[in-house]
Amino acid sequence: MPVIRSIHANLNVLLAHKDSRSIDIALDTIDLAKIYENVDKLEQENKDPNLGYDDLVVKELLRYFKHDFFKWINSPDCPCGSDKVISKGASRFPSNTSNPHKISIVEVYQCEKCKQRVEFPRVNNPLSLLAFRKGRCGEWVNAFLLLLEALIGEGKDRTRYVMNHEDHVWCEYFSYNLKRWVHLDPCEAVFDEPLLYCNNWGKQMSYVIGFNANSVVDLSGKYITKEKQIPQSSIVDPNLVAKTIRWINGQKLQQLYNSYRMMQNKTEDQSLIQLYNDAIVPRNHELLNETETFKPTTSHSEIPQGRQTGSSEWTKARGESG
Ligand SMILES: [Zn+2]
Known part of the structure; x- marks a missing residue:
């Protein structure tokens, strides 16, 4: 059952990115002066009232990471x-x-x-990747997430690793201004285009799963169009996937509750209220708003057709040439 196996394999994928020493090293490694100088420029040019300062930080980080920091290698x-x-x-x-x-x-x-x-x-190891600075989408997303965590993470559950069962990974962050999780593809420096893969690359997909520090979420409905949906039941029992995610999220809530009780010495009532506010409300909010907020906000015409990273033979072989 490859889908179930990869869900279990990625449960703690963000643990390394939350490490405070790694975050300090990340901040020392990147050119913060240049990044914030460019963010100031973006702020002056920005015509979208829905985007706040940290959304512009994320946009600049996408640019910086792809063009000044990391290298793609076939x-x-x-x-x-x-x-x-x-x-x-x-x-x-x-x-x-x-x-x-x-x-x-x-x-x-x-x-x-x-x-x-x-x-x-x-x-x-994302910390090692800050020194190696090269790879394919796995290395790109892994290293990018450490920088994203360092710049906007605030120690909260605000970043998400996203895995597609057909061999691609990307990520998301929670935008306070847009009040939703926003798609980011570091390899392509693409911001908020969840239908990039199906509509632009022409990629067929079965499952897309998101991994937060505190939960796992099935994002297939957000990223896969009806036309490009590979029947999920052709690779796994979808009920088993749903059940696995529910079970894991129960475990994650329990761990979070224990950390409030044991590490932060909170009372039972305080811990339950914090669990409700920090984990249950945000997750239910996302599930409820799925249909409304899961639409792309900008036109695809701004993005070149097909995948930009990887050689043309490589993308063609993967069915991602658009
Ligand atoms: Zn040689």
Whole structure:
């Protein structure tokens, strides 16, 4: 059951991004002066009254991250200088070895020119990625989320990792001004275009699942159009997915309640009220407003057709060329 498995695998994906030391390092790594200078410019030019200061910070972070900070790679360059390498498969990172960069697999290539072996380790530790600064969508979103957390997270449950079952990831943040969760694709520097994948890339999808620190949410209805919906029952029992998410969210509420009681020494009543205000109300608000707020706010005509990151052969093979 691959969908259920990947839900369980990503439950604590944001834990590393909430680490205060990592956040401090992130703030020291990026060019804050340049970012805020550009935000000031955006503020002066901004004609959308619905966007507040931190929405503009997010927009600038998308630009900065894609154009000044992170690099897309289809395959690694050879140390000899050649960029012509042939894939020779991949191997799992040995589980009995120390793995500070949280490498999942190591892709192996051979240089066409000098024939040496070139490795591309897929790094999952966001802190390591601040130094490596390259990868594909997994690395992009992982590193971007740490910077997003550092700039607007405020230690709250305001950022979300989003996983598509057909091999793409992106993220969301909660906008206080727009009063909803906003789609962000760091690889494409796209802000608030949830139908980017179905309408622009022409991508067919079965499931889209969001992972917050305190909950899991099925976002398939937000991102998948009727035309591009792969029948969910063709890959998994949808009732089992719904049940799994309900069970996990129950567990997450329990953990949150325990943290109020144990870590913050709150009374039972105080903890229940905080749980209601911080977790239950926001989630119900999102579920209730699903149909109204899940519409894209801007026209797709502003965005180039098809996926921009990745070579044309690569996007075509994935059915994402628009
Ligand atoms: Zn070489």
